[in-house]
Amino acid sequence: MELNEPLLVVAIDFGTTYTSWACSMSHEYHENPTKIHVRQWIGGEHFSPKAPTTVLIRPDGRTLEAFGYEAQDRYAELVDKGEHTLWYCFARFKMRIFENIELSRQTLIEDITGKSLPAITVFSRAIQFMKDDFLSQFKSKIDGRMQEHDIRWVLTVPAIWNDAAKQFIRQAAVTAGIRDEYLRIALEPEAASLLCSYLPLKKFTKRESQSTLQTFQKGYKYMIVDAGGGTVDITVHEVLGTGKMKELHKASGGAWGGIFVDSAFRQFIVKLVGNTVFQKFSRVKTDDMLDLFRSFEVKKREIQLKKDSTITIRIPISLINIFQNETGKLLQETIKETEFAQRVTIINDKIKMDGTLFREFFSKAVQKITSFIRGLLQNKNLEGVKSIIMVGGFSECQLLQESVMSSFPEITTIIPEDASLAVLKGAVIYGHNQDMIVERVCRYTYGIAGATPFIKGVHKGEYMEECDVGQLCNNIFIKIVEAGQHVTLHERQKERFFNLNTHDQDTYVFPVYVSCLTSPTYVTDDGCSKLGSVTIEGIDTSVPLKDRKVAVSMIFGGTEIEVEARDVHTGRKSTVILDFLQ
Structure with a gap:
């Protein structure tokens, strides 16, 4: 069941160091998109809008004992009593799935003492806690008034994460009891960008301390620097005439939070x-x-x-x-x-x-961030960027702010109020209106394993195969979408047409590959990996072989990629949602 207009949106900003949730009702969003309720946590004598991303799991390896400040305090009690050795305490574990290049549903991560549990267990228990905490906090307001399908859940992920890591978070949320059709994944800098489009922003320059700045007119180009606890996530947007936004450069950054x-x-x-x-x-x-x-x-x-x-x-x-x-x-x-x-x-x-x-202690992180921004701004496609908007908890650090301002005096540095909450609040807005981001830039090259006429001295001899149409070279990486290409979200990309090679073949399997390279030659090249395959059946073998064609295309939306194969003659179609987890 697809949600068109949810009555309530709940966003969970799952951070490396801190996590929280926020929400707003549909009528509140329409009255004022920035009217958002943020959970307040108690840590010692202080109230905080975020809780530490600390998970305490019982010795059975399955049951969540506590989360956040309570998990830290409870674990400290166990240590004092010498009873902690069989318990699992995980802290700052979000980056483990970003760092794992062979991420799967069976991936293990270590707790602070070196004991391991499946990562899917740890992440799903954390998400389940946040879900249940929201439901308990808002029980009196929603009990009896809302059904499951009235609530849309949004989870945030760094834009620089690969497809497997993004899918992993979705899988963890489903395991936590959030139905897939009621879940959306928001890219963190995009979410912050949405919030900033509604806020009066403070600007900081070398010449003036601060003032209110109105931005986001048509054609305005700005860079979002989301500096959180773990990652620094950077993307560049341009405002369209409709008030919507498009990405000008693929999301990039690093683990410099x-x-x-x-x-x-x-x-x-x-x-x-x-x-x-x-x-x-x-x-x-x-x-x-x-x-x-x-x-x-x-x-x-x-x-x-x-x-x-x-x-x-x-x-x-x-x-x-x-x-x-x-x-x-x-x-x-x-x-x-x-x-x-x-x-x-x-x-x-x-x-x-x-x-x-x-x-x-701050110098290396600050230097890496400013150096990376400098490199991005040298890209010709980013000429005309007017401002750098800094969000995320680390962006509130005065040392980082001063370094960005002094490094780029010709560009206005903008800090929204409550910069550490920009992603969380923006994710709520995203849940109400996902169509504000209309175009992204592909981070990877996607294609299929195909065959082309074999050319001696050019192609690898071991990939040559004799077939009904002559000598072909197999394992050719045939691009459908290229890294750096602009793609309109939820819109079918341009089809690629492929001739079939065997007279009596009525079923064809197209293996789908991804590569970090712009133009890989073979699917066996370094940096290429298989994502899955799409199968087209019922091919009409009465059609002359030279006229037998299949069109392959992709649709990008959210964190999912759909691949479609279409028999040009019969119109028969087959689609598959790519599975990035091993």
Whole structure:
């Protein structure tokens, strides 16, 4: 059942470091698209619109015990009692499926202590928690008034993820109890772009601190930089005359988000205490390790541009004691013999460092982001980009903002209010109106395995085959859609026509391939992989072989790709939705 106008849209922004949900009713969207309800979480003494992406699963490996702040606190209790060894605690695990080049439904991921569970179990339990949490929060408002088909669910994914990772998230959501026909997948920078089209935006330049900026007139070109906890997702849009948008450059970016900064801090601690001490500390005092990084997170968000005062972070006494027990030395004295002698001191349970050292934790991530943006802007297709819109939690970092502004003074840097919630709120808007994005740029080349007349000295001899029409070279990658090509969403792409090669063949199978290359020669080339196949049956063998043709085409929409094969003579069709998971 296809939803045309859902009564309610619920979006789940599944982040690397933080996750939350938001929603709006249909009448609210039509009155004011930005009137969106965001879940508030309690963490310690603070309220937050997002909860840590931490999942605690019971020793049976299936049952969710807790999520978010509650999962962190519950796991700390288990560690204190020495009862945690059989439990599974997963944190910041979203990037595991992006990093896995052979992602499948059986892929395993490790928890913080190295124990493994199927990734589909971990992701689906997290999504199920968010779904059930929403239903419990809104029970009084929707109970008896709505049916399952009245709610549209939206899940966010980075645009730079490959097709398999996007399909994996959809599969996890279905496993979590969200029916496929009521689910939409939103690309994170696209979602943020939709929200920004409705907001008064603040602009930051070298010459003026901030002011309100009206954008998004016809022809306006802008870059969305979605800097989250795990990935930095970058895309470029142009506003069309209809108020809709099209993508000008394929989504790109990398794993340079906030956890890149966390990794630099972790490496700093390892340099101070040694890897052996840090590993033992992480294993036997996991709760203290979590507290250490919570303290760092607070300081990370408070970092100022040119503040040279000393940065103080509370360091667990347990880490100091483990260091002394393992090395027989005092950590306070050992630091004096390291490269940090003039920059770091430890007094009781506090580590103090100069501000310049603390800002160095950010330098690699910031440099990678600005360098990548610079490279994109050199693309001739992106001439005329007027602004860079920064969204995502890491975009609220003043160091990153200053670096982008100073690196591109001729382009206006725009920061929407609550930049860390732009993707979540935009995903709600996407659920109400998916047609605002009308055109994307293909990230990959798609085609089928076919055959062409064999040319000696050009084609590989081992691929030559004799058939009814003569000598053919098999395993040729025949492109249907090319990487970098603009495709209109939900619209059939141009058909490719293929002649058949055998007189008595009434069934033909077209293997479908994808490649990261623009123009692969053979389907066996590096970077090519098989996605599936589409079969056309009932081919009329009475038609002369030279006139026997099959047309193959593709439709791109959401996270799915449909392939259709059509017998030109009989009109018989066969379609398949590509399965990107092994």
